Amino acid sequence: MKINEIEKNTLSDAIDKITEGLDEVIELYNESTEDKPLIAFSENVNEGITKAIHKYGEEFVNRKINTLVGELLEWLPLDDVDIQEVEDNSDIEQDEDI
Structure with missing residues (x-):
């Protein structure tokens, strides 16, 4: 797949946001206790x-x-x-x- 510089930056930003979101979900999971x-x-x-x-x-x-x-x-x-x-x-x- 070929992408230009703008698309590359957009994808990079999206990956960063997904990674941050995943890190937060993992943190919530690790801090959770059974209700x-x-x-x-x-x-x-x-x-x-x-x-x-x-x-x-x-x-x-x-x-x-x-x-x-x-x-x-x-x-x-x-x-x-x-x-x-x-x-x-x-x-x-x-x-x-x-």
């Missing part, structure tokens, strides 16, 4: 939540579920748990799986 749900709802609960969202709207249902779960968590003695330590240990366990 695990905090709670594994049963199929019945998932179905009920889906129905409730359809009937009452996502914002309303989210607010209600957050209120209910927040009240439930108030019953549990959690002051002695360091969330950063839990997350750090979780990262170690994930690395060991690899």
Whole structure:
């Protein structure tokens, strides 16, 4: 394929942009972590939540579920748990799986 100087520069710029984009995608991939749900709802609960969202709207249902779960968590003695330590240990366990 024969190209002139302008086309050559345009292709070179395009290759540079593709390479930069690929580098950014690779960086995002390398920094990514698995998104695990905090709670594994049963199929019945998932179905009920889906129905409730359809009937009452996502914002309303989210607010209600957050209120209910927040009240439930108030019953549990959690002051002695360091969330950063839990997350750090979780990262170690994930690395060991690899």
